[in-house]
Amino acid sequence: MKPVLETRDLQMIYHVGKVDVPALRGVNISVGAGEYVAIMGPSGCGKSTLLHVIGGMLQPTTGRVEIDGEDLTTMTDAQRTDLRRRKIGFVFQRFNLFPTLSAEGNLKLAERIYSNSKNGGDAARRHEVLKLLKLENKMKHKPLELSGGEQQRVAIARAIVNRPAILLADEPTGNLDSENSTIVLEMLRGLNKEFGQTIVMITHNPEAAALADRIIEMRDGLVVS
Amino acid sequence: MDNLIVENIKQRPLRTAISVVGVALGVILIVLMVGLARGMVRDSAERQGNVDAEIRFLPTEISSAAAANPLMMPARFAEVIMNGVQPTAEDPDLQAKPPIAGVSATTPVGEFIQNSESGIGFEYVDGIDFPSFSKTTRITMVAGRPLTDGKAPDSAYEVIVDRYYFDNNKDVNRQPLQLGSKIKTLGHEFSVVGVYEPSMLARIKMPLHTMQQLLGGAENCTFIMIRTTQPALAKSVKEALESNYPGYHAYLTSEIPALFSQGIRPLEIFLDVVIWLAVVISTLVILLAMYTTIIERTREIGILKSLGASKTFVVMTIEKEAALISALGVLFGFVVSVVGKYALEASTRLKIDIEPRWVLIATVVGIGCGLLGALYPALRAANLDVVEAISYE
Numbered sequence: 001m002k003p004v005l006e007t008r009d010l011q012m013i014y015h016v017g018k019v020d021v022p023a024l025r026g027v028n029i030s031v032g033a034g035e036y037v038a039i040m041g042p043s044g045c046g047k048s049t050l051l052h053v054i055g056g057m058l059q060p061t062t063g064r065v066e067i068d069g070e071d072l073t074t075m076t077d078a079q080r081t082d083l084r085r086r087k088i089g090f091v092f093q094r095f096n097l098f099p100t101l102s103a104e105g106n107l108k109l110a111e112r113i114y115s116n117s118k119n120g121g122d123a124a125r126r127h128e129v130l131k132l133l134k135l136e137n138k139m140k141h142k143p144l145e146l147s148g149g150e151q152q153r154v155a156i157a158r159a160i161v162n163r164p165a166i167l168l169a170d171e172p173t174g175n176l177d178s179e180n181s182t183i184v185l186e187m188l189r190g191l192n193k194e195f196g197q198t199i200v201m202i203t204h205n206p207e208a209a210a211l212a213d214r215i216i217e218m219r220d221g222l223v224v225s
Numbered sequence: 226m227d228n229l230i231v232e233n234i235k236q237r238p239l240r241t242a243i244s245v246v247g248v249a250l251g252v253i254l255i256v257l258m259v260g261l262a263r264g265m266v267r268d269s270a271e272r273q274g275n276v277d278a279e280i281r282f283l284p285t286e287i288s289s290a291a292a293a294n295p296l297m298m299p300a301r302f303a304e305v306i307m308n309g310v311q312p313t314a315e316d317p318d319l320q321a322k323p324p325i326a327g328v329s330a331t332t333p334v335g336e337f338i339q340n341s342e343s344g345i346g347f348e349y350v351d352g353i354d355f356p357s358f359s360k361t362t363r364i365t366m367v368a369g370r371p372l373t374d375g376k377a378p379d380s381a382y383e384v385i386v387d388r389y390y391f392d393n394n395k396d397v398n399r400q401p402l403q404l405g406s407k408i409k410t411l412g413h414e415f416s417v418v419g420v421y422e423p424s425m426l427a428r429i430k431m432p433l434h435t436m437q438q439l440l441g442g443a444e445n446c447t448f449i450m451i452r453t454t455q456p457a458l459a460k461s462v463k464e465a466l467e468s469n470y471p472g473y474h475a476y477l478t479s480e481i482p483a484l485f486s487q488g489i490r491p492l493e494i495f496l497d498v499v500i501w502l503a504v505v506i507s508t509l510v511i512l513l514a515m516y517t518t519i520i521e522r523t524r525e526i527g528i529l530k531s532l533g534a535s536k537t538f539v540v541m542t543i544e545k546e547a548a549l550i551s552a553l554g555v556l557f558g559f560v561v562s563v564v565g566k567y568a569l570e571a572s573t574r575l576k577i578d579i580e581p582r583w584v585l586i587a588t589v590v591g592i593g594c595g596l597l598g599a600l601y602p603a604l605r606a607a608n609l610d611v612v613e614a615i616s617y618e
Contacts, residue, residue, distance in 0.1 A: 081534070084532075084533040116538070
């Protein structure tokens with residue numbers, strides 16, 4: 001299986017005053033196209049740092065990260081931003097929707113960013129995604145008019161509307177009750193199964209991780225299994 | 226409208242309103258102040274140009290005392306210029322002066338500047354000798370009667386006014402002017418006894434004698450208007466006047482517009498100051514508003530960047546918001562300026578010219594300053610660290 005994500009000896013050291021705090025100590029992972037991988041580990045083990053590095057939001061201290069064949073670590077900040085725009089979708093624990101925009105408006109904004117403001121997006125794709133996530137009746141609703149589960153589904157819809165090579169989810173059910181967590185996790189599973197969406201998900205929840213194809217365990221900045 | 230920029234503006238209506246008013250203030254400053262200055266100068270120049278007399282004769286040096294009493298020139302010069310003068314038995318020391326050839330009429334004019342009765346701006350009042358003034362200029366009475374010499378007690382406090390003044394002003398009882406109405410000028414009430422056309426020099430004219438009595442400048446005037454027998458003689462008359470009357474200068478009426486232009490130079494400096502003030506106000510208002518916006522929306526900027534928005538996209542989003550606020554400010558500023566123009570013109574004798582050129586300048590200043598003011602906050606937003614921004618509480 002062709003890897004969509006590959007890291008080699010990835011290290012990340014934060015400099016806090018005069019103290020160096022290693023967050024990643026040589027992480028090697030590979031995620032194939034269409035795989036659904038969960039990353040688990042205790043707080044402070046480096047999961048979020050790893051996700052931020054994979055997502056091009058942080059530059060690692062050493063090592064390599066390849067997304068769909070492109071090496072993030074040799075790129076400038078602008079190039080990493082561009083790669084994120086083209087190939088990565090993000091889902092956050094806190095949903096991170098624009099509160100002033102409707103569900104559809106949030107998707108349109110992502111499309112505008114994707115197309116560099118050159119077009120108004122693909123309405124058919126937008127509707128397809130919203131329908132897939134059972135949000136077709138919520139298109140005109142603003143985030144505050146939606147439940148937590150619905151907001152997270154809108155966030156997922158926004159993340160995949162531009163067909164990213166990889167979807168990175170940071171504790172996507174961390175702010176949801178169990179019922180909504182189940183719905184969101186089933187939808188992620190469905191996206192992976194039906195559309196072959198590659199997903200890397202950070203979670204503390206063993207039940208959420210159990211739905212993934214593979215679980216990567218981290219501890220103290222290293223992959224332990 | 227599902228648009229991030231519009232929704233952002235709607236989300237904080239008070240801040241948007243303050244920003245709009247800030248930009249509008251700059252626009253109003255430019256449009257109204259420039260319009261007022263231009264309007265007053267144009268109006269004055271037009272009224273100076275309506276005088277047919279070819280020459281204005283006045284002292285070379287205008288002393289600071291002239292501000293308090295502008296009647297510093299002997300009014301009898303008007304007679305002397307026409308007929309000349311020789312020493313007499315009563316006054317053997319009198320310096321002989323020949324009559325100036327080519328002069329057909331002369332008239333002494335007293336001109337006083339006072340605060341406008343409305344309290345806004347200032348206005349001129351002329352003191353004239355109507356018989357000689359009517360021979361020297363093309364003044365025509367269109368209603369009522371001409372001024373008398375003002376020497377009889379019952380005719381001292383009479384004025385004639387031009388048509389514009391008559392149609393646009395109120396008397397001391399706040400009633401529309403009619404013949405016989407009382408208006409207040411030089412601290413006294415005067416009866417309006419006539420209306421003249423065309424507008425020339427000051428709109429209000431009283432007997433020169435009355436002005437002399439009120440200002441303590443007995444037998445004096447501010448300048449003398451001189452009409453020549455033929456316009457072609459104006460230059461030679463001017464030279465003869467200046468050689469026979471040292472310390473006095475003769476201006477050709479045709480030179481007056483150029484003299485006004487010279488007088489406008491300090492005004493241009495003042496207008497430049499007004500424009501820069503508008504620039505500073507508009508820029509600062511938008512800078513502060515957008516800076517606050519950026520701090521408030523740090524997290525949203527982080528989300529934009531996490532979605533792959535480039536620095537250019539972030540900068541353009543903020544600049545577009547500033548441009549929209551500025552455009553609203555410019556529009557609001559124009560509305561207030563136009564309303565202000567009509568309100569001021571209706572309640573005062575001020576003239577305000579809203580010229581397309583200055584409307585364009587105000588638009589450029591308003592929107593340009595908005596974009597400039599938003600640039601620093603926009604660049605700061607574009608350079609935010611995405612991980613820190615997205616974690617911002």
